Amino acid sequence: MCRAVLENEEGQSAAKGINDGIIYLMSIPYILVFGLGFFVYWKYFRKKKVEA
Numbered sequence: 001m002c003r004a005v006l007e008n009e010e011g012q013s014a015a016k017g018i019n020d021g022i023i024y025l026m027s028i029p030y031i032l033v034f035g036l037g038f039f040v041y042w043k044y045f046r047k048k049k050v051e052a
Contacts, residue, residue, distance in 0.1 A: 006015040
């Protein structure tokens with residue numbers, strides 16, 4: 001139903017808004033997973049500096 005309404009709209013501004021919202025919602029989990037992975041790498045796998 002939503003697809004039919006969005007395809008028949010003249011300016012396609014609502015369709016662009018819907019697509020932007022989908023991209024926004026899809027990007028949040030990727031950003032969170034990347035942040036968690038970076039934190040784990042930073043915490044456990046970086047080399048310790050030797051103080052001498």
